[in-house]
Amino acid sequence: MVRIVPFAVEQWMDEYETWAKYNIAETCSASISIDDLRSLSDDPSRDPLSTSTKLTYGAIRGSQTLRSHIARLYAPPTGDDSSTTVSAENVLITPGAIQANFLLLYTLIQPGDHVVCHYPTYQQLYSVPESLGADVSLWKTSGEDGWKLDLEELKAMVRPSTKMIIVNNPQNPTGAFISQEVLAGIIDIARQSSIYVLCDEVYRPLFHSLDKTEWPPSLLSLGYDRSIVTGSMSKVFSLAGIRLGWIASLHRSIIEDCAAARDYTTISVSQVDDRIATFALDPLHAGKLLDRNLQLAKRNLGILKGFIDAHRDTCDWVVPRAGTTAFIRFSRDGRPVDDVALCQMLQDSKGVMLVPGRRCFGEEFKGYVRIGYVAETEVLETGLRELGEFLKAEYASVPLI
Ligand SMILES: Cc1ncc(COP(=O)(O)O)c(C=O)c1O
Known part of the structure; x- marks a missing residue:
C-alpha cells in the first residue's frame, strides 16, 4: 500500500479557514x-454559463477551445520565433493543479527513481514522489540569501538515477521567482542526462514587482522537450471554486501517458467548469x-510593506517579487517565536488566519508564517x-522555540 504523509498546509487550511474572520492565509x-466574470465582457450576449447545454460528460480531455486558450498562454512573445509552439x-485538463501535479508524478515516477525538488515549496511536490517510492533530494534555498537557487548545488545533486527535477515558479511560500537564466541553467543540467523538468507555474505570470522585460518565460518556452508545466485557474485567474487546472508539455507522449492514467480517476472535468x-x-x-490581479498584488504588497516596516522589532522578510504569498519571520530577543502557537493564538484572539512555516513548510522554518496578501484589500488592511x-x-x- 502507498504510504503518504499528511499534507500539512492543506490540513491547516481545512482546520482554520472556515472560522477565520480575516483570512490572510489564502494563496x-x-x-x-x-x-x-460577466462584467469583463463588453458583449452581453456572451455568458460564462449556458443553461440550455445538456450536461453530458463533455470533452474527455477538456474542450478544444479551452485547451487552445491555455496553449496560447505559452505563446512566445511577438517577434520571437525561437520558442516551440504549444x-x-x-x-490536458485536470480538476485543479493539485490533480495535475499528482497525475503527472503518478505517471512518471517509479520506485527507485531519484527526484530533486525545490525547497521550501508546496509539499505535494516532494511528498507525492516520496510516496511513490522515489528517493527525493531537497534543493534547499534560504531567506538569508534571498531564496536563490544555486545551480552548482543542483549539478552536485544529480545522479544516474535522477528522473525529475521539480521547481515552482513563482514560488509558494516565499514569493521568490526563478529568472530566465537560472531556468536555462536547470535545463542545461537536465538535458545532459535526459531528466524531466516539472515546473509548477500556478502563480505565473503574477510577476507584479518585476519590470515586464525581466519576466521569466514559462519553462515550456525554453524548448526542452522533457519539460512539463502545471497551471490552474485558482491563483492568477481568481477562480479556485471551479477546480480547473492543466498539464502542458512539448512532449506529446507525456500527455498521452498522463491521459491514460487519468482515465482511471477523471472521466472528464465538469462541463460547467x-x-x-x-x-x-x-x-x-x-x-x-x-491586470486586475497584478494591480491588486502591487497595491496590497505596498500595504504589507508598510506593516512590516512599522514592526521591524518583531519581524523581517525577503520582499516577495511575484506570486501571492510572503514568508515572514517573527522573533523576540533574537530567537524565533513558536510560529504554530503564534498562528493559533492570533486566530483565537483576533480571528486573523496565517499559516505557520514550521508546521506547513518544514522544521527549519521556525518563526516563519506565510501570508497571502492578494486578498481583498479591505480584508488585508483589517487583518x-x-x-x-x-x-x-x-x-x-x-x-x-
Ligand atoms: C504551488 C501550488 N501548486 C498547486 C496548487 C493547487 O492549486 P489548485 O488545485 O487550486 O489549482 C497550489 C495551491 O495552493 C500551490 O500553491
Missing part, C-alpha cells in the same frame, strides 16, 4: 463571482483579469490592523 488572488494537443474557464481565458477577458493590535498586547506571551 488565491481575491476570488471573483460569475457576475464579476497547441491544444499539448494540454470548462465553460467558465473558457470564458475567463478568452483573449478578450484573460488580460483584464490578469493587518488586528495583527498589529495582537503584537502590541499579546506578542510577549507567544512562546519562543
